[in-house]
Amino acid sequence: MATNGTKGADSATSKYDPDFTRNVINATGPKADPRTRKVLGSLIQHLHDFCRENEITVSEWMKAVDFINAAGQMSDEKRNEGQLVCDVLGIESLVDEITYKLTSEATDLPTASAILGPFWRKDAPIRQMGDSIILNEIPDGDHTHLYGVVTDFTTGKPIENAVVDVWHTAPNGLYEQQDPDQPDWNLRGRFFTKADGKFDFYCLRPTSYPIPFDGPAGQLLQMLDRHPMRPAHIHFIVSSPGHQPLVTQIFDRRDEHCTNDSVFAVKESLIVDFLPREGDPKAQFELKYDFRLVSFEAAEKAGVTPNAEQESATGI
């Protein structure tokens, strides 16, 4: 479509100053960093081509400016509307795929990554193995025992002191920072693996929910005649001092929105099956899920240093 778009636009765009975009790109000075020069030059080219191909008018552009400013104005510590707008356009999932590919090309196939999303909070409480992250009474919630092992992708050995940082919504579809009725840090926690690499805790079988649609991201969905629903999922960041942090999500197969995610984050390898759990008064369901981390050494051998990238993805 890009090629078609470019070709098809020739007649529509030829009436505009053929030197304009080149002049803007060439205004970049000699001291610009090479990556900046390449990336912003390409961004200018694409945005200008987009404007010409669609003959964007001043009025339409002004609406876009208002939209972008409104996203920033709505953003604060608890809400990142700029990120949400990108998510709705598939951009976070795409850059996640790109970043993952840059790593996995070199290291074969560790656990797949998925987008961070706008609801992670730094420094979640450290909890003891076997604890529950459910801080309030949820009588009819689908209580779940979630367990697994964190291993080194290359050696297969368990990783001690890996941190499993987990977060998900309450059954009402809200993360605790969105919901004044939930205790602070509800349904969040960090667990440190023991020498055997194992972790286990209690959480809820997750619930599908709409992304917040009271701001620009919601306007965008409405304009596109799209639903805001995300399939039920649990978020993780799994990290260890000697390994690249892994940002991912797992999705509940029974959820119809697995094929229909408003932010396009589902990957087949991240869809899981919750099983009925017998003989545990604390949980009706269980799920075993293992994480495979790529060591810095393996990453370096492969000539990639994507660690800094994933650290940034975790908001550090």
Add this chain to the structure above:
Amino acid sequence: MATNGTKGADSATSKYDPDFTRNVINATGPKADPRTRKVLGSLIQHLHDFCRENEITVSEWMKAVDFINAAGQMSDEKRNEGQLVCDVLGIESLVDEITYKLTSEATDLPTASAILGPFWRKDAPIRQMGDSIILNEIPDGDHTHLYGVVTDFTTGKPIENAVVDVWHTAPNGLYEQQDPDQPDWNLRGRFFTKADGKFDFYCLRPTSYPIPFDGPAGQLLQMLDRHPMRPAHIHFIVSSPGHQPLVTQIFDRRDEHCTNDSVFAVKESLIVDFLPREGDPKAQFELKYDFRLVSFEAAEKAGVTPNAEQESATGI
């Protein structure tokens, strides 16, 4: 470069899910407005192509999200940082060219338009013909008598009750809303033409100035190793009830930045020559500049209704 970019990127992009972008675009529902479907589909395609061609990582994308949110957070009644970022990337000038071409294709060549910029204020004081818009003492300012006539582009007849809305900076390079030391509405005013279509008033010969570079737009300029200067110019919106409003700027030919505008707004037909003025104790310079407006009738005959566009451009 667009074509080269697309070709060159084939090998780099083929490793990414070939269906992803189509899936995001096809998520658009049946009730989406056709223009919205076209424009946002094209935007998604261009942004995704941009990400793949440049292999944008999660870390780089997160910086962009922070950047966009910061632009919104900095924006208020007196400052539009989202607009300024677009200006630095040449986007306002480009959509201005597109909008102007859509009109002038049909109506030949009325006065050229130019970008509104982020410093216009609605409802400037109505002043009497021959008044000065200089509200404070500027002993060493280049005082200027500016005059001309507003005519109908098609008939050549003068337009009565056309509004000439004018604004420019003080010699320190600041608009009054940026500068607590200037009186409110300094160097701004609206003048109503008489039956002969004529207007005249006193202002200053304008000064080149840097756009505000203490925010994201400034960061962008720094990253691109570019200067923030705009050539000396005076802004106008000229309107009349039966005509399409004209948003434009005129530029002082003596200014070196006429070939080097940080927001790419200069057009040759908008560069003017200020002349020395004799025998007027109120001004050392004078400038005659006429405006030609396109009537609604002429626009409609030509099958374009760009008036709503330009009204929006004026912030209405």
